[in-house]
Amino acid sequence: xxxxxxxxxxxxxxxxxxxxxxxxxxxxxxxxxxxxxxxxxxxxxxxxxxxxxxxxxxxxxxxxxxxxxxxxxxxxxxxxxxxxxxxxxxxxxxxxxxxxxxxxxxxxxxxxxxxxxxxxxxxxxxxxxxxxxxxxxxxxxxxxxxxxxxxxxxxxxxxxxxxxxxxxxxxxxxxxxxxxxxxxxxxxxxxxxxxxxxxxxxxxxxxxxxxxxxxxxxxxxxxxxxxxxxxxxxxxxxxxxxxxxxxxxxxxxxxxxxxxx
Numbered sequence: 001x002x003x004x005x006x007x008x009x010x011x012x013x014x015x016x017x018x019x020x021x022x023x024x025x026x027x028x029x030x031x032x033x034x035x036x037x038x039x040x041x042x043x044x045x046x047x048x049x050x051x052x053x054x055x056x057x058x059x060x061x062x063x064x065x066x067x068x069x070x071x072x073x074x075x076x077x078x079x080x081x082x083x084x085x086x087x088x089x090x091x092x093x094x095x096x097x098x099x100x101x102x103x104x105x106x107x108x109x110x111x112x113x114x115x116x117x118x119x120x121x122x123x124x125x126x127x128x129x130x131x132x133x134x135x136x137x138x139x140x141x142x143x144x145x146x147x148x149x150x151x152x153x154x155x156x157x158x159x160x161x162x163x164x165x166x167x168x169x170x171x172x173x174x175x176x177x178x179x180x181x182x183x184x185x186x187x188x189x190x191x192x193x194x195x196x197x198x199x200x201x202x203x204x205x206x207x208x209x210x211x212x213x214x215x216x217x218x219x220x221x222x223x224x225x226x227x228x229x230x231x232x233x234x235x236x237x238x239x240x241x242x243x244x245x246x247x248x249x250x251x252x253x254x255x256x257x258x259x260x261x
Contacts, residue, residue, distance in 0.1 A: 023050025024089070026117060026137045030198075030231075033143050036105040044097040044115060044139055048089040055120040057086045058097055060141075063112040065233055067188070067241045076113055079103035101143050109194040109236040110148055115139040140233065142196050148236075151193030152202065152259040155239060159252045160186045162243055184245040187257060191234045197261035199232030199242060200225050206244070208254035216250050 025047045033040050048054050060080040061073040081100045089095040099115060117137040161181045185206065189199060204225050206218040226232070229242040 023052075024048050024054065024119075024135060026139065028139070029137070030140045031099075031115075031142070033099075033101045033141060035101060035103070035107055035143055035145055040101045042099050042141070044099065044117075046089060046095045046097065046117065046137075048091060048093055048095070051091050052122075053088050053090045055086070055088045055122065056095070057118050057120060058082050058084075059116045059118070060099070061114045061116050061138075063114045063140075065112070065235065065238070065240070067239050069230075069232075069240065073114060073116070076103075079113070082115075099141065103143070107143070107145050108148075110142050110144040110196050112196060112233060112235050113141040113143065115141050140231075144195055148194035150191055150195045150197035150234075150236070150261045152197060152199075152234070152261045153190045153192055154257045154259065155188040155190045157185060157187045157252075157255055157257055159250050159255070160184065160243070182245050183249065184243050185250065185255065185257075186241060186243050188239060188241050189234060189259060190239040191236055194236050196233060196235050199234050199240060199259070199261070200229050201231065201261075203260040204244075205258040207256045209251050211249040211251055214248075216248065216254070218244070218246070 027045050027047075031042045031044070033042055046056065060076045060082060062076040062079075064072045064074075066072070079101060081102055083098050084095075087095050087097075097115075097117070115138070117139065119134045119136065121134050161183045163179045164182045165177055165179060191197060201223050202225065203222075204218075204220040206216070208216045210216050225244075228244050232240060232242060234240050
């Protein structure tokens with residue numbers, strides 16, 4: 001009997017450019033391509049550190065991210081050439097996948113795609129019960145025309161609370177999970193530019209006063225914001241809603257926010 005678990009890594013939820021899961025690794029996890037020329041080609045490395053040969057298949061997908069961060073994928077194989085499209089990666093070896101964008105070479109703004117690398121489940125002998133971890137990777141592929149730039153804007157900001165999972169009862173594994181309220185700042189950010197940006201890797205500055213009149217200041221540099229919001233892909237002419245937890249009550253009328261992608 002065969003039981004297997006599927007694990008999907010969406011890059012807009014992570015922070016690292018190399019992801020390790022089980023016995024395999026993929027690098028890089030974020031790629032920029034130009035619409036034409038030598039820079040329209042990228043190399044993706046998959047390393048199998050395990051003891052078994054692992055079969056994989058590759059499909060290119062167009063990505064659409066909702067303001068709430070939900071990712072919708074649709075096939076986009078006609079926009080790319082992929083080699084190889086399928087491969088068996090032997091134990092303790094490396095497989096190189098090459099992708100080339102062959103779509104619209106005259107595009108005026110960047111577009112978000114994903115390279116879906118899917119591990120194919122393999123069968124075991126009859127009568128053998130095993131657990132197989134099947135791992136899928138989504139490599140973020142941005143096709144970016146020359147000269148395009150992002151332009152981050154703060155559309156709105158508000159002090160709000162969210163329900164998050166609370167501590168579990170270790171003495172009673174059947175108990176219902178608890179929820180607690182977490183206070184913070186909800187920010188609706190847009191992109192009026194022609195190129196995507198990664199909000200989780202941008203520099204953020206929050207300033208204002210607390211409800212009791214004390215100065216309030218929070219700064220996030222480098223990948224610090226990603227601990228709260230993930231990588232946070234914001235495409236051109238799109239917007240995302242992010243939530244930053246705080247340990248104080250902030251006066252919403254005093255709040256000022258700056259983003260430097």
